[in-house]
Amino acid sequence: MIAYEAVTVVDGSGADRYLADVTVEGERIARIERVAGPASGLVLAPGFIDMHAHADLSVLTDPVQEAKLPQGVTTQVIGQDGIAYAPVDDASLALVRRQIAGWNGDLPDDAFDWRDVAGFLAGLDRSALGTNVAYLVPQGNLRLLTVGTSARPATPAELDRMTGLLADGLEAGAAGMSSGLTYAPGMYASTSELEALCAVVAEHGGYWAPHTRGYGASALDAYAEAIGIGLRSGCAVHLTHATMNFAANRGRGGVLLELIDEALAAGADITLDSYPYLPGSTTLASLLPGWAQEGGPDATLRRLEDAAVREKVREAFEVTGSDGAHGERVDWAAIQISGVADPEFGDAVGRSMVAWADMRGQDATTAALELMRSDRLGTGILMHVGDEDNVRAIMQHPRHCGGSDGILVGGRPHPRAWGTFARYLGHYTRELGVLTLEECVRHLSGTPAGRLGLTDRGIVREGAIADLVLFDPDLVEDLATFAEPRRAAAGFVDVLVGGVHAIRDGVRTSAAPGRVLRG
Numbered sequence: 001m002i003a004y005e006a007v008t009v010v011d012g013s014g015a016d017r018y019l020a021d022v023t024v025e026g027e028r029i030a031r032i033e034r035v036a037g038p039a040s041g042l043v044l045a046p047g048f049i050d051m052h053a054h055a056d057l058s059v060l061t062d063p064v065q066e067a068k069l070p071q072g073v074t075t076q077v078i079g080q081d082g083i084a085y086a087p088v089d090d091a092s093l094a095l096v097r098r099q100i101a102g103w104n105g106d107l108p109d110d111a112f113d114w115r116d117v118a119g120f121l122a123g124l125d126r127s128a129l130g131t132n133v134a135y136l137v138p139q140g141n142l143r144l145l146t147v148g149t150s151a152r153p154a155t156p157a158e159l160d161r162m163t164g165l166l167a168d169g170l171e172a173g174a175a176g177m178s179s180g181l182t183y184a185p186g187m188y189a190s191t192s193e194l195e196a197l198c199a200v201v202a203e204h205g206g207y208w209a210p211h212t213r214g215y216g217a218s219a220l221d222a223y224a225e226a227i228g229i230g231l232r233s234g235c236a237v238h239l240t241h242a243t244m245n246f247a248a249n250r251g252r253g254g255v256l257l258e259l260i261d262e263a264l265a266a267g268a269d270i271t272l273d274s275y276p277y278l279p280g281s282t283t284l285a286s287l288l289p290g291w292a293q294e295g296g297p298d299a300t301l302r303r304l305e306d307a308a309v310r311e312k313v314r315e316a317f318e319v320t321g322s323d324g325a326h327g328e329r330v331d332w333a334a335i336q337i338s339g340v341a342d343p344e345f346g347d348a349v350g351r352s353m354v355a356w357a358d359m360r361g362q363d364a365t366t367a368a369l370e371l372m373r374s375d376r377l378g379t380g381i382l383m384h385v386g387d388e389d390n391v392r393a394i395m396q397h398p399r400h401c402g403g404s405d406g407i408l409v410g411g412r413p414h415p416r417a418w419g420t421f422a423r424y425l426g427h428y429t430r431e432l433g434v435l436t437l438e439e440c441v442r443h444l445s446g447t448p449a450g451r452l453g454l455t456d457r458g459i460v461r462e463g464a465i466a467d468l469v470l471f472d473p474d475l476v477e478d479l480a481t482f483a484e485p486r487r488a489a490a491g492f493v494d495v496l497v498g499g500v501h502a503i504r505d506g507v508r509t510s511a512a513p514g515r516v517l518r519g
Contacts, residue, residue: 011460012046012446024466027499046445047074047467051273052403063512065130071421071489072469079136082180086120092144102283102380105409117169129514136178137169140186149296151188173518176206181213184293198235207236216326217248242272244390253390273403278386281414284379287325332364334384339410341378349411380410401448415485419478422489426477466499
């Protein structure tokens with residue numbers, strides 16, 4: 001039995017806080033008794049749900065989960081951005097491992113002992129999980145297994161196979177489907193192809209999480225496409241890392257929210273997530289135009305050996321805009337190198353692309369292309385393209401959730417993996433008052449639980465699963481910085497996963513109480 005006395009309960013529903021004694025027995029909340037005080041000064045809330053986690057390999061191998069558990073995250077949704085590790089065959093697995101090593105790192109060959117979603121989830125069941133895990137079927141994988149790496153429309157037979165693979169994954173327990181529509185090969189899918197897939201997701205009661213076709217000047221068109229697909233297919237849509245970035249979108253966050261509200265009024269089922277930082281994070285190679293990525297990593301590397309191709313890429317980067325860079329011309333001064341695959345280039349980490357180019361006596365585009373080629377497409381980057389007004393506007397929308405989009409690998413990854421949830425509570429709630437504490441907790445727990453269809457998590461009530469976080473609202477703070485991104489958050493006292501202490505008195509226990517949450 002675990003008992004908390006005179007704690008302030010913020011229950012995840014958005015309702016007013018109240019003072020109570022709370023008792024946990026086994027995996028569930030057994031009793032909640034309201035009391036008059038005095039208060040302990042601590043807040044008890046539902047465990048937070050990271051709606052956009054890049055912990056696909058980390059959850060298999062690292063039960064400590066030192067980035068997420070110390071900031072109260074008890075559930076992570078993986079399989080993001082349309083590229084992940086199931087379903088695969090031998091050939092597509094090799095491509096996937098190379099393409100997203102900059103997101104997730106890699107594991108030895110014999111660690112990948114599954115090929116379908118059921119096998120991947122079974123592997124998670126056998127692992128020591130620090131947090132709960134939910135999975136999205138990656139749409140790019142469906143294309144790899146049917147169309148391959150070609151930038152062409154799917155044939156009817158290929159689309160039939162895609163929908164069958166998707167149904168298999170959903171029936172195995174996936175919560176929905178993700179897309180990465182600025183990443184190859186998912187970016188090659190037509191609107192009609194996506195609609196057909198989303199109809200299958202809708203039939204299974206899941207949701208679609210699209211990384212849309214662009215977050216630059218074409219962002220609103222890209223969001224409108226995703227919302228339209230949801231309306232026409234009947235599929236719930238979760239707009240992942242919903243931002244309005246780049247100079248073209250400064251101060252236009254409200255326009256996106258108007259688009260969402262209009263769709264909600266028309267009957268759409270929409271949620272969205274965001275991280276409370278201005279820079280984004282991805283791989284350097286993802287900025288390449290889609291045509292340069294066709295055929296997979298080896299084909300891309302061969303193209304980068306060709307001087308004529310490099311000049312064509314240069315034109316996209318500097319003049320016309322690259323679809324891989326959200327249709328924008330690349331501002332290399334805003335691109336910061338966060339990690340490299342080859343230690344030979346370790347001195348690039350933390351530098352802007354302009355600074356790295358200056359060190360080498362090159363222009364920035366030349367330096368970027370050479371780094372892509374020499375680092376075998378394994379370079380990670382930060383993109384300093386955000387807008388503070390947009391960040392604040394978007395996080396206030398009632399259908400908003402927290403999602404870290406956190407990359408755990410690299411020399412100096414984005415601090416959002418270690419700081420997102422603490423930053424919402426500390427900086428944006430306590431310090432700036434952008435959200436009330438009740439609103440913030442709902443965005444981090446209750447609303448995402450609803451999107452995942454979890455009726456007994458994301459809420460503090462009798463009988464609910466005891467995924468809980470106890471924190472000091474006056475002390476909670478994100479300590480991770482861009483210079484020191486792996487610093488754990490402060491102010492968190494206890495974290496329970498299924499009624500078991502993962503964090504006790506601020507210290508990680510040896511428990512691995514997480515489980516796979518099947519849709």
